[in-house]
Amino acid sequence: MTEIQAGPGAAVTAAPVSGAVPAIELDNVVKEYVSHGEVVRAVKGVSLAITEGEFFSLLGPSGCGKTTSMRMIAGFEDPTQGIVRLHGEDVTNVPPNKRDINMVFQSYALFPHMNVWDNVAFGLKRKKVADAEIKRRVGEILEVVDLVGREKRRPKEMSGGQQQRVALARALVNRPRALLLDEPLGALDLKLRQAMQIELKRIQREVGITFVYVTHDQSEALTMSDRIAVMNDGLVEQLAEPREIYERPAGKFVAGFIGTSNLLSGTVQQVVGDTAVLALGANDRILVPAGGELAAGATVDLTVRPEKIKIAKDRPEGDLSVVRGTVSEVVYLGTSNSYVVALGDGAEITVFEQNAHDSTITAERGDTVWLSWQSWHSYALR
Amino acid sequence: MSRLRAALTPYALIFPGGLWLAIFFVVPMIVMLSLSLQSGSVEDGYAFTFNWHSYADGLANYHDQIIRSLLYGLASTALQIAIGFPVAYWIAFKGGSRKSVYLFLLLLPFLVSFVLRTISWQFLLSDNGILLGPLKDIGLLPDGFRVLATPFAVIAGLAYNFLPFMVLPMYVALERIDPRVLEAAQDLYASRFQTFLRVVLPLSLPGVFAGVLMTFVPATSDYVNASVLGGTNTTMIGNVIQNQYLVTQDYPTASALSFTLMALLLVGIFVYARALGTEDVLEVAAR
Ligand SMILES: Nc1ncnc2c1ncn2[C@@H]1O[C@H](COP(=O)(O)OP(=O)(O)OP(=O)(O)O)[C@@H](O)[C@H]1O
Ligand SMILES: [Mg+2]
Numbered sequence: 001m002t003e004i005q006a007g008p009g010a011a012v013t014a015a016p017v018s019g020a021v022p023a024i025e026l027d028n029v030v031k032e033y034v035s036h037g038e039v040v041r042a043v044k045g046v047s048l049a050i051t052e053g054e055f056f057s058l059l060g061p062s063g064c065g066k067t068t069s070m071r072m073i074a075g076f077e078d079p080t081q082g083i084v085r086l087h088g089e090d091v092t093n094v095p096p097n098k099r100d101i102n103m104v105f106q107s108y109a110l111f112p113h114m115n116v117w118d119n120v121a122f123g124l125k126r127k128k129v130a131d132a133e134i135k136r137r138v139g140e141i142l143e144v145v146d147l148v149g150r151e152k153r154r155p156k157e158m159s160g161g162q163q164q165r166v167a168l169a170r171a172l173v174n175r176p177r178a179l180l181l182d183e184p185l186g187a188l189d190l191k192l193r194q195a196m197q198i199e200l201k202r203i204q205r206e207v208g209i210t211f212v213y214v215t216h217d218q219s220e221a222l223t224m225s226d227r228i229a230v231m232n233d234g235l236v237e238q239l240a241e242p243r244e245i246y247e248r249p250a251g252k253f254v255a256g257f258i259g260t261s262n263l264l265s266g267t268v269q270q271v272v273g274d275t276a277v278l279a280l281g282a283n284d285r286i287l288v289p290a291g292g293e294l295a296a297g298a299t300v301d302l303t304v305r306p307e308k309i310k311i312a313k314d315r316p317e318g319d320l321s322v323v324r325g326t327v328s329e330v331v332y333l334g335t336s337n338s339y340v341v342a343l344g345d346g347a348e349i350t351v352f353e354q355n356a357h358d359s360t361i362t363a364e365r366g367d368t369v370w371l372s373w374q375s376w377h378s379y380a381l382r
Numbered sequence: 383m384s385r386l387r388a389a390l391t392p393y394a395l396i397f398p399g400g401l402w403l404a405i406f407f408v409v410p411m412i413v414m415l416s417l418s419l420q421s422g423s424v425e426d427g428y429a430f431t432f433n434w435h436s437y438a439d440g441l442a443n444y445h446d447q448i449i450r451s452l453l454y455g456l457a458s459t460a461l462q463i464a465i466g467f468p469v470a471y472w473i474a475f476k477g478g479s480r481k482s483v484y485l486f487l488l489l490l491p492f493l494v495s496f497v498l499r500t501i502s503w504q505f506l507l508s509d510n511g512i513l514l515g516p517l518k519d520i521g522l523l524p525d526g527f528r529v530l531a532t533p534f535a536v537i538a539g540l541a542y543n544f545l546p547f548m549v550l551p552m553y554v555a556l557e558r559i560d561p562r563v564l565e566a567a568q569d570l571y572a573s574r575f576q577t578f579l580r581v582v583l584p585l586s587l588p589g590v591f592a593g594v595l596m597t598f599v600p601a602t603s604d605y606v607n608a609s610v611l612g613g614t615n616t617t618m619i620g621n622v623i624q625n626q627y628l629v630t631q632d633y634p635t636a637s638a639l640s641f642t643l644m645a646l647l648l649v650g651i652f653v654y655a656r657a658l659g660t661e662d663v664l665e666v667a668a669r
Contacts, residue, residue, distance in 0.1 A: 074569060076565055076568075076569075095568070096565070096568045096569050097568045097569070097570075097571045097572060097573060098571075102569055102570065103565075103566070103569045105562050105565070105566060106562075107560070107562060109560060109562040109563045109565065109566040110563075110566075111563060111566070111567070111581060112563070112585065113581075113584045113585055122567070122570050122572075122580075123570035123571055126570060126571040126572045126576060127571050170566075170570070171569075171570075174570070174571075
């Protein structure tokens with residue numbers, strides 16, 4: 001096993017740095033807990049490879065195994081099965097203090113008995129970095145997180161956002177090769193949260209290290225990440241770039257979890273060219289790209305994003321998906337209006353309409369309306 | 383009206399306790415203070431004469447016992463930290479869901495009366511008792527070896543008798559440490575030992591501080607352990623005071639000694655609090 005160098009400058013593992021070697025790799029990792037005599041499978045076989053310098057997010061609902069996965073990367077949990085690699089090196093049995101990555105905890109976990117300066121300097125002191133070097137680097141990082149002048153404060157004397165930045169500085173000052181962040185913005189209010197999102201992204205670009213970011217907030221993951229692994233019930237449902245995940249969700253779960261999406265299903269009546277036609281009623285039809293897979297008689301689950309749908313009082317013309325329904329809810333959202341439209345068969349479709357021109361709304365509760373969208377906005381789920 | 387009530391509420395809350403302290407603490411203190419300055423004899427009665435000689439005589443005659451008491455108190459407190467800290471640590475971090483069971487077990491011996499417990503120690507440690515007897519029989523210990531009536535017996539007895547008051551506050555302090563803070567230390571390259579030294583220990587200091595306060599004072603002024611487990615060479619100031627009150631009935635000397643001890647303990651506690659109770663210690667620990 002290669003040793004981690006202790007000393008001034010960035011400590012690096014002796015593993016060769018190459019674009020081909022992923023910064024972090026989970027290879028079919030399983031984690032089981034035994035609680036009250038029962039085996040809980042928190043992570044059920046996760047494989048992923050995170051690239052050097054990437055902003056990578058683990059996204060999923062509460063209890064899906066995000067924290068557990070991250071704790072295995074950091075070394076706080078031993079995988080029941082599988083291998084954890086950092087920069088190509090198997091670290092499955094290496095303790096956390098010997099791994100060249102740092103973690104920002106969900107609750108910050110700052111040292112309550114130390115002031116800001118000592119909190120931030122803790123890691124460098126343990127690595128026996130020279131005093132002058134510590135002084136310089138701590139000063140530098142406090143500038144980056146905008147905490148200059150607050151060196152003598154104790155954690156309890158600071159706001160949530162400031163504590164969060166101390167936690168960030170405490171990890172970043174060590175110049176780890178990867179930073180793990182477990183819902184670091186969870187405790188902040190919306191305004192501060194958004195400010196910190198931009199800040200985090202800026203810091204990541206500035207220091208250029210791999211960020212692994214755990215969140216259950218899909219908009220946060222979508223805006224910040226280079227790639228996202230959507231997890232559910234101990235498994236990765238989809239691993240892709242944000243746009244891909246949003247536009248082409250890999251299944252019902254991802255479609256439902258990311259953004260608002262309308263889940264519809266129907267039977268293919270005929271395939272015209274590359275478009276499958278699903279008939280719902282006399283005037284209603286849904287067009288789906290057939291992709292060479294759909295044939296007449298097949299049952300299809302599909303999603304349509306609310307912002308892709310047009311709402312109108314009259315039946316639109318053209319090669320569009322067209323359905324008719326009754327408005328059951330109108331919500332004014334400021335920048336947009338949101339309509340919930342009930343279809344004849346009981347299904348409901350949510351539609352967003354931009355408030356681009358004036359704030360008049362197209363339809364009122366109880367109105368009969370036509371919904372339409374381009375065939376390629378129907379996305380068939382497998 | 384409601385403002386008046388809000389202003390009065392704190393006083394209403396403190397009233398029962400305050401009254402209790404006034405009757406059973408302040409009044410006896412004044413009585414004792416006056417006693418310590420009286421002169422006379424049991425037969426002729428005592429009169430208040432501002433006789434501060436009781437203090438001077440007490441110090442002159444019994445300074446050995448006073449110093450011994452302070453030393454025994456310190457030694458037993460140190461012994462309690464040495465024994466109690468690992469116990470508190472273990473219960474707090476390794477106790478899992480059975481923490482309260484272990485705490486109860488720790489307290490279990492203390493449901494038996496203080497004196498009875500000490501007498502059972504006398505029985506355990508007696509020269510040919512169940513502990514020393516067999517060891518002497520098989521020749522592991524010389525025949526003349528004894529534990530009873532030695533300083534060790536008294537100090538050990540003191541440590542045993544006040545141990546829960548040391549362990550409980552330390553446990554509370556350790557229990558309050560967020561395990562994620564310890565993980566953070568490890569994440570920041572601290573070894574297990576460094577994590578203990580830099581994080582666990584400083585965060586547990588308030589508990590140790592409270593534990594020392596709660597055990598050093600009663601241990602120093604104790605007389606039961608010295609009279610049951612000790613001998614003529616281990617007399618503590620508590621024994622002297624008890625003897626002066628109940629046997630010799632020299633109330634002024636007994637009261638004067640009590641006040642002397644109290645003053646010494648107060649000064650000691652004050653110095654200790656100044657040295658340890660402030661955040662300076664934590665600052666040092668952060669280095
Ligand atoms: N120490 C443990 N013992 C037993 N079960 C555990 C333990 N830690 C986690 N689990 C279980 O493992 C599953 C995954 O937990 P994990 O903390 O990884 O979820 P998460 O995705 O981080 O959720 P959240 O968003 O709520 O933080 C949960 O069902 C949880 O109850
Ligand atoms: Mg979590």
